Amino acid sequence: MLQSYIYLHVLLSFLTLLHHVQCSSSQAPVPKYQPLPPLREQALLQDTWTRERLSIVPSILKKWGVDAWLMSQREYAEDTVFWSLKPATSFSARRRTVILFLAEPLPGLSSHLYSWIDNTPLVWEELSALLELHDPTKIAVNADDEISFSSGMHAGEMALVREKLGKELAGRLVVEKMVAVEVVATMVEGKLGWYRKLQETAWAMISEAFSEDVIEPGRTSTEDIEWWLREKILQMNYSTWFHPSVNILGPKPLFESPPSGKSNVINYGDLLHVDFGVTALGMNTDTQHMAYVLYPGETESDIPQGYLDGLKKANRLQDIVKSNMKIGLTGNQILKSSLKQMRSEGIEGKVYSHPIGDWGHSAGSLIGMTNMQDKVPVLGDLPLLKNTYYSVELTAEHFVPEINATMNFYLEEDVYWIEDEKRWEWVWGRQEKFHLIHSRAGQGFRVQNAG
Template sequence: MTLVVPDPTRTVPLPLRQQADVRDRWLTQRLLDLLPGLMDRAGIDLWIVTGRENNEDPVLATLLPASWLSARRRTVLVLHRSDDGVTPVAVSRYPVGQFLAGWAPGDGGQWSAVRRIVEQAAPRRIGVDVSARCAAADGLSVAEHRALTEALGPWADRVVSAEDLVVGWLETRLPEEVAALDALNRLTDRVLAHALSPDVVVPGTTTAADLAWAVHQRLADLGVPPWFHPGVTVQRAGVPLADEGGTALPALPQDTVLRPGDLVTCDAGLASLGLATDLQRSAYLLREGETAPPPGLRAAWTAGTRVRALTAEALAAGRTGDEVLAAARAAAAAEGLDAEVYSHPVGVHGHGAGPAIGRWDRQDGVPGDGERVLRPATVFALELAVRVPVREWGGQCVRLALEEGVELTPTGTAFLGSPQRELWTLPAG
């Protein structure tokens, strides 16, 4: 599929019905081509995903047809791995897209139908969505867990956590999904470029909060709503970084009025086609008479892009998140760069399931998620920051944050969208 991304002042070209067709086609392909291997890797031959209306398992939405915006009453999906692939069965009051109907209300109780399917499948290991360390894999509520266990009877002894299967399902992207994320990253970049321009920013008038809401509104107007409220940080000479749990972070509040000489960073991500993006863009507000940022800020940008390249080089299939973190930080330190690396998978969710490559407040590794292995066909938000003293600011440090989408391939990484190549500037007035 080719996504045509227009100027961000126009409507995204895919109408909702066409988006639904795309998403349903992807789901069919994922069930046929991805799920069998993922279930084999996890050692699970029956996967049960269940949720009730207004209390859905996060995974449930990734298995439902696009026209289903939530579970309906109780929706139970049973996916059986056999020699012929994966057979998807829905134990639901209503038909569920590509899933075979496994129950009708006149056939007895819903849980009785689940028990019958399990007995027919005779699985060795039954995966359910319970997990202490991965939120996306912990969608089975206490009441549903109790009801399912009672329904399974002696088969309950074969129940195991589906955590590894859930992570694989959520982190792995089809080639078409990667192509869509490439286009959606371009759109996110264009929205941020428009936001960090004289069309939106009026020095002396616009506040950080104004800018954040302008991005939020633009994304909503385009039909690609943000999955988090955009973040805006402002740094300026005379306002040093503040200590936040041992990490030096920008200190100016959201009601700060932007003015010439400020370094502004905007963090935003959109949601569309069941996928998410997460990017950051930075711009310098020129002072009267300036035509470029001061050399100290340009040096900070160069340092940031260097750490970005070193981190991209460290991302390699087969490494754990903690190993990537250590390698990237060691490479940066070897070049005298003061860096933090806190990259993460992005796809179905903006902060996606999979290997965590540091956190801004955990630069020594992330227990649990940092031990996960990186795998090809995963998309990451390559996120990091550098601290650099700026001579023109009296040696005051700036913390320059960068974030781009990258695909992990069998041979390395490939940037998605339009990576920021230089520090943007806005005129003084």
Template sequence: MTMFSLRIPCLTLVLALWASLGSSGAQFHPQVPAQYLPLPSLRQRASIQDDWTADRIANIPFLLHKYRAQAWLLVQREHAEDTIWWSVKNSTDFDAHRRTILLFHGNQSSLNGAPNPLKWIDNTGQVWPELLSTLSKLNPERIILNVDENIAFAGGLHVGEFEVLQRELGQQWMQRTINEPMLAIEFVATKLPRQFVYYHQMQEMVWAMLEEGFSHRAVQPGITNTQDLTWWFREKMQVLNVTTWNQPRISVVTEDTYPGWQGSEGIIQEGDILHIDFGITAMHLNTDTQHLAYVLRTSGEDAETDAPESLKEGLRKSNRMQDIVLDNMKPGLTGNTVLRRSLDQMEAEGIEGQIYCHPIGDWGHDAGTVMGFVNLPEYVPVLGELPILPKTYYSIELYAYHFVPERNVTLRFLQEENVAWSEELQGWKFVYGRQEKFHLVDSRRSIITFSDQTNL
């Protein structure tokens, strides 16, 4: 057994620890510091990912039957891939080659045990008579094409390829094509149980980065600025052999701090509240996390050993909002229904804030329904009307308003944690934990300079 395998928590242990994170009202902040447990080597990851992909593809005939179709046709060109390509490709494929055609089917017997999907790579046009011959053998009544105008995961067929299909397939087969976005959505959204052990490991890695980055080891008040800290996180990802799907966004929290794609710029000072929004990418999985830190005042009568109680109360409000959302997130309900019920419950409890949760997994913003957008706080057309699916991951993203008397200002307490569906418990659980207390930057502790830290 390799050193690596000894350090990876077994699936049974991870699931047992995960199950201990009970339903709303429990304490979810991890009691011990997070660790940097290395992910497998790139070569090992490739083998693991291909195994996952094969099992996910094996479920496509079931999905075809569920959505009353007999075939799913993907046609794409190199550098103009269908969105679905990134969830069905081999781990060592970095783009489609030439014209790549995939035909998923639900009638194995008619093709004498041919693989599923059937795959052609062609730049001569020879593929079209072979595809027509295959369709004649399958004789599908309904062929799904990814032509949806609203759902990216079901709308990846480029217009040029669609025109070629119309010409080459002709009316006989084109009149049997349909738009059925839920097949692509469910395929991408559904996660395998054994993916969880690595997703849990990635989440612990995120927490370890947060605990280190939001501390004296990376922040020197009066010297370090928010952009220094942003690039500290980027450099740390390189060391850990992971990447990201968005630039880390770090802000000093003020009454103007608002969720979005920009952080702030400026020197970090004692007494500041810090916020980060970032995610990491590895093994074709993505995380998305928002945490808060407090920079302790260290001198004179104002010296502190913890964040002020008024800030803790704001964090508790956003924690309560997380509970409310998870209690209302029932599979089968639409995202808009969950959003409406959650907002009504918040109002009944006297909590003001905003909810904007999204699926996560293959992509940072993954396939499935959403519960609010920042600019659509009460109802989201199309995406919000999709049903919540089990066997998925979600980012519980939101903020609570809270008045901080000593600052005479109302602040947004922004939080985001990832949850996963548990078949055993028939409910949602935090993948690693959730923030229930501030990360603390204490400059009285020994200092590692920014330049030294980025080289660790």
């Protein structure tokens, strides 16, 4: 009877443990590498997404009160927006590439998009005839003097467009910066599945880089990890939009540290930081995570409590920023409300979140910058748009008793907009536990304090 009771007790304990493991796994799934499809399939995917984007341009023109949108560019002097509208197999504009969108085609003319690839006067004759037929009052051009996504028409091309259209039509040219911004910023629904896969792959690369498979304390440097990530990106047939940055965190903020290039050797007890992103299928990710290097024989329970509390505080700041990202508010309004709530909860830190998608720092409103925590001129005054991706990027300060100093805890995760629920959600997840670098057998031992 006693044996049966012991057996039952052991079985119940095992089932309870299994349940906890399963729950833990569902809450924090292990990231896996997501291979990209063959190039032909990638092109088909991208062209499908581009067609979706092209179909919404007329509604964007109407929203911002323009009747037409004109772009003109030449090979290697492309308009910034060209890269968001081109076919997947186009690597540059050809000859002179002219694109015209109409908000409302005339009855019987179903097309809202016309394009020419030509280097003869015929392009100007046909363009002028089409504009005279539709008689638009306002023709938007990308000639803003502040926003890169809305200022892509080169000065020489702009002068030629004015000359060829003639005084009357040229007088209808207007700059409406939000047209180009919203077209580039809008992420069509079909992209999300693959964007999640890109984000999971970025997590998987960080997880492997921040592991004992790559890092040997006392020998591996931060620069070694940066180049390991670059090589891993190539092995997976991905690319990136910036060189990875790996640092050993300490009391001094990263922004005050000297430029990278100094190779710091990683040791036991170090708190590591990475800023990393991958590029594929015309999309970009941006992630910042932290890792702790365990001493030999240590487990997760040995992480200094001050570090754990710092990470938790940064997670709370993420929640604050995400909850204040209300559609239609400007980035500066969101920054102000986020910092006010942050400080009311006794948190000090910085918020510097940005749109992401077609570009790493993509079109849309900025929510702070590292050196601008009051407001961001121009870009901070743009409204927050729905159906975009954002990098919630920030740092929270926390006093760490174990080192008797205040440290900055850096996090960055990408979010997407859920229209039906009117809220933002993490693309794949967010870091709530440190990556851990364990020690391999025989790598060393922790030196105990004398006395």
